[in-house]
Amino acid sequence: MQPVRVGSKELIREINSSLVLGELRGGLVSRTELARRTGLSLPTVSEIVGELLGNGVIEERETASSGGGRRPVLLGLKADAGYVIGIKLTETRVIAVLTDLNAGIVERATAEVATSDVGTVVRTVAKTVRSLKGGRLVYGVGVGVAGVIDRAGGVVRHGTYSDWHDVELAALLEKKLGLPVVVDNDVNTLVANEQWFGAGRGVSDVAVVSIGRGIGLGMVLDGRLYRGAGGGAGEFGHTKVVADGPLCDCGGSGCLEALIGEPAICARAGTATIEEAIDKARQGDETTVKIFDQVGRTLGTAVGNLVNLLNPKLIVLAGEGTRAADLFLPGFDDALRSTVFDGLQRDLEIVVDDWDDEAWAQGAAGLFLGELFQPNLRPDEAGRPSLTARSAS
Amino acid sequence: MQPVRVGSKELIREINSSLVLGELRGGLVSRTELARRTGLSLPTVSEIVGELLGNGVIEERETASSGGGRRPVLLGLKADAGYVIGIKLTETRVIAVLTDLNAGIVERATAEVATSDVGTVVRTVAKTVRSLKGGRLVYGVGVGVAGVIDRAGGVVRHGTYSDWHDVELAALLEKKLGLPVVVDNDVNTLVANEQWFGAGRGVSDVAVVSIGRGIGLGMVLDGRLYRGAGGGAGEFGHTKVVADGPLCDCGGSGCLEALIGEPAICARAGTATIEEAIDKARQGDETTVKIFDQVGRTLGTAVGNLVNLLNPKLIVLAGEGTRAADLFLPGFDDALRSTVFDGLQRDLEIVVDDWDDEAWAQGAAGLFLGELFQPNLRPDEAGRPSLTARSAS
DNA sequence: GGACTTCCTTCGGTGACCTTAGTAAGGGGT
DNA sequence: ACCCCTTACTAAGGTCACCGAAGGAAGTCC
Numbered sequence: 148m149q150p151v152r153v154g155s156k157e158l159i160r161e162i163n164s165s166l167v168l169g170e171l172r173g174g175l176v177s178r179t180e181l182a183r184r185t186g187l188s189l190p191t192v193s194e195i196v197g198e199l200l201g202n203g204v205i206e207e208r209e210t211a212s213s214g215g216g217r218r219p220v221l222l223g224l225k226a227d228a229g230y231v232i233g234i235k236l237t238e239t240r241v242i243a244v245l246t247d248l249n250a251g252i253v254e255r256a257t258a259e260v261a262t263s264d265v266g267t268v269v270r271t272v273a274k275t276v277r278s279l280k281g282g283r284l285v286y287g288v289g290v291g292v293a294g295v296i297d298r299a300g301g302v303v304r305h306g307t308y309s310d311w312h313d314v315e316l317a318a319l320l321e322k323k324l325g326l327p328v329v330v331d332n333d334v335n336t337l338v339a340n341e342q343w344f345g346a347g348r349g350v351s352d353v354a355v356v357s358i359g360r361g362i363g364l365g366m367v368l369d370g371r372l373y374r375g376a377g378g379g380a381g382e383f384g385h386t387k388v389v390a391d392g393p394l395c396d397c398g399g400s401g402c403l404e405a406l407i408g409e410p411a412i413c414a415r416a417g418t419a420t421i422e423e424a425i426d427k428a429r430q431g432d433e434t435t436v437k438i439f440d441q442v443g444r445t446l447g448t449a450v451g452n453l454v455n456l457l458n459p460k461l462i463v464l465a466g467e468g469t470r471a472a473d474l475f476l477p478g479f480d481d482a483l484r485s486t487v488f489d490g491l492q493r494d495l496e497i498v499v500d501d502w503d504d505e506a507w508a509q510g511a512a513g514l515f516l517g518e519l520f521q522p523n524l525r526p527d528e529a530g531r532p533s534l535t536a537r538s539a540s
Numbered sequence: 541m542q543p544v545r546v547g548s549k550e551l552i553r554e555i556n557s558s559l560v561l562g563e564l565r566g567g568l569v570s571r572t573e574l575a576r577r578t579g580l581s582l583p584t585v586s587e588i589v590g591e592l593l594g595n596g597v598i599e600e601r602e603t604a605s606s607g608g609g610r611r612p613v614l615l616g617l618k619a620d621a622g623y624v625i626g627i628k629l630t631e632t633r634v635i636a637v638l639t640d641l642n643a644g645i646v647e648r649a650t651a652e653v654a655t656s657d658v659g660t661v662v663r664t665v666a667k668t669v670r671s672l673k674g675g676r677l678v679y680g681v682g683v684g685v686a687g688v689i690d691r692a693g694g695v696v697r698h699g700t701y702s703d704w705h706d707v708e709l710a711a712l713l714e715k716k717l718g719l720p721v722v723v724d725n726d727v728n729t730l731v732a733n734e735q736w737f738g739a740g741r742g743v744s745d746v747a748v749v750s751i752g753r754g755i756g757l758g759m760v761l762d763g764r765l766y767r768g769a770g771g772g773a774g775e776f777g778h779t780k781v782v783a784d785g786p787l788c789d790c791g792g793s794g795c796l797e798a799l800i801g802e803p804a805i806c807a808r809a810g811t812a813t814i815e816e817a818i819d820k821a822r823q824g825d826e827t828t829v830k831i832f833d834q835v836g837r838t839l840g841t842a843v844g845n846l847v848n849l850l851n852p853k854l855i856v857l858a859g860e861g862t863r864a865a866d867l868f869l870p871g872f873d874d875a876l877r878s879t880v881f882d883g884l885q886r887d888l889e890i891v892v893d894d895w896d897d898e899a900w901a902q903g904a905a906g907l908f909l910g911e912l913f914q915p916n917l918r919p920d921e922a923g924r925p926s927l928t929a930r931s932a933s
Numbered sequence: 934g935g936a937c938t939t940c941c942t943t944c945g946g947t948g949a950c951c952t953t954a955g956t957a958a959g960g961g962g963t
Numbered sequence: 964a965c966c967c968c969t970t971a972c973t974a975a976g977g978t979c980a981c982c983g984a985a986g987g988a989a990g991t992c993c
Binding site for chain 1: 957959
């Protein structure tokens with residue numbers, strides 16, 4: 148049995164505060180409306196609102212109109228109540244954004260890191276964070292890295308594009324910054340963004356497939372980001388889809404990534420970059436068109452199998468690879484349809500979300516915000532960030 | 541956002557009662573020890589225990605020895621506090637067991653049903669349940685059926701071995717029996733049993749693969765049975781593992797089930813039954829031995845991909861097909877090892893659990909018990925069964 | 934038989950919830 | 964202009980589940 152937090156008055160308050168805060172995210176709402184939406188009684192909502200007002204997390208805005216009665220006072224998150232910083236680490240760059248509590252980007256910064264040396268990366272990140280922060284109240288930092296990540300411990304177990312092994316990234320950054328830091332797989336940052344602020348909002352079961360150099364997968368199952376027993380769930384790119392297929396960097400053969408990752412496409416199309424391959428296909432080169440069609444079919448089958456296993460409500464295709472969506476989508480759809488088991492077709496929705504590097508960083512911020520807004524049902528993870536217990540400086 | 545239940549005093553009590561009951565399942569424990577294990581204070585535990593004693597759910601047993609102090613009064617589930625009935629529906633038979641609150645089998649019964657006519661099946665099940673029940677206090681019934689099941693609504697959306705579509709099985713049975721009924725996919729009954737009473741106890745992330753005529757999959761993710769958005773998760777048997785593979789009953793081609801389900805093995809081995817094929821292989825027939833080896837490899841690759849996606853801690857192989865485990869396990873292991881991504885190997889555990897039909901029925905009982913013992917964190921699903929609010933007759 | 938241990942209960946306090954009963958603030962009809 | 968109606972919110976009081984502290988119960992040991 149996973150440890151379950153014991154029921155207590157504090158737990159109740161935490162749950163209900165989160166409920167109220169959740170409704171306040173992304174909209175102005177009155178106390179009465181909050182009570183209606185959350186199912187709480189009006190006095191309870193009033194008290195919680197009072198507390199949040201006192202903390203400076205939310206504020207009263209203008210009054211709305213009413214149909215013949217006292218006008219409701221609208222409440223909303225205080226724009227400058229605090230900020231969060233999101234970081235996306237790539238091989239060569241640190242991409243950072245400062246966002247408000249609605250994950251809206253306020254400021255951005257990037258820095259180059261030529262090396263994968265841990266110390267250098269940590270220093271660069273810290274410098275970037277400090278310059279973004281300025282004198283502002285920042286609740287914490289979310290970091291997205293490609294690889295197998297132990298989210299609870301903030302450890303990079305196995306970096307995809309680096310030789311990192313068991314690097315305690317969160318601890319190192321927290322020490323340097325004096326801020327709470329959450330580290331997670333980069334695809335999960337996209338998922339967090341989807342779940343909290345994007346197309347996946349309000350959907351309990353979502354799979355986000357990122358296409359690009361590698362093929363990644365992030366999942367929201369039963370309303371929660373799923374990471375697997377050791378934080379290693381989502382190695383979609385390394386599922387084996389053909390027997391005796393091409394060799395993959397991971398050491399295996401027949402990996403999805405080795406078939407339809409950008410390097411593989413370039414190799415087959417005989418181009419140096421993926422852009423060239425796309426151009427070639429768009430100009431009507433038959434062989435290249437066929438390559439993209441096959442890529443679509445391979446991906447469609449793999450995603451179809453994923454649907455058979457998990458029966459999500461929504462599939463989001465994201466990442467740079469979606470630039471070629473027009474080329475591979477027909478094949479993708481076709482293969483998907485013939486792969487997915489009969490009964491699971493009808494309610495399935497597919498969305499293509501064309502995101503850039505900055506969106507990954509924004510997602511990392513969303514990851515931290517998710518942590519901030521969600522009640523903590525597990526036993527106390529030490530130092531877990533909170534909006535109400537102002538630990539941030 | 542999935543609806544989250546609002547925090548209240550009742551929620552606290554429910555959580556903590558479940559905590560206490562959970563510790564009491566499968567062992568005698570004193571009040572003090574309960575307090576220590578749950579993290580609750582002694583007075584709270586005492587009060588909850590008092591309530592449960594009053595309800596007749598638990599009882600005081602003998603006192604244990606102590607090292608120089610008052611002896612602890614051991615508490616345990618009352619053996620005859622109530623019962624649960626588990627049903628496994630197959631094409632031709634209704635297999636039923638009556639279990640106590642620890643899922644221990646007290647009595648059993650089976651009945652033949654030649655037809656798949658809903659009315660006839662429901663009548664036969666009802667008759668079987670009534671004969672098993674006798675005059676006893678039965679909290680409810682759990683039913684396992686192969687197919688896509690909407691667990692929340694108790695609806696069989698799509699039967700695997702029947703032409704059932706959108707059959708409201710739970711409602712029909714509840715009406716006939718006057719007892720709460722839970723319906724779920726049959727593999728999930730195995731999972732429930734594993735999770736609550738078997739090898740998967742205490743493990744948060746488990747995949748149970750059932751092998752036999754079909755290939756099924758049940759999952760515990762993050763400590764909870766995962767069913768997918770529409771209850772259709774786990775169609776492992778219908779994932780496509782080879783391009784242009786053999787046709788499957790489902791209409792697709794290349795399904796795992798069409799490759800390594802028992803009918804497929806028989807066809808390839810040229811035998812009428814799977815037993816014959818097993819015998820043939822055990823007697824050293826090379827072709828047949830090779831067939832089983834290939835079956836193992838195919839399964840191993842598929843399960844390996846599953847591990848890449850979900851990173852479970854434990855894989856349980858179950859079902860009649862495990863009779864041939866000696867024949868296919870070497871190939872299975874080999875393929876699994878070469879499929880699973882590097883970092884995910886180390887903590888993975890594989891267990892073969894040789895279960896018979898009765899175990900499926902026992903699992904169905906466990907399914908209902910799980911419902912009974914787990915606190916309800918979602919908004920009130922009407923008529924959800926409970927141990928403390930004695931709705932059973 | 935007294936001291937010490939250990940188990941459990943009693944009692945009072947706290948806090949978060951709810952219900953009920955107000956008060957505040959606007960609209961509209963006569 | 965007045966009064967009443969509607970709607971939004973606040974105040975007061977009650978309930979209940981939690982906890983800590985203190986005390987009673989039931990042993991063991993010397």
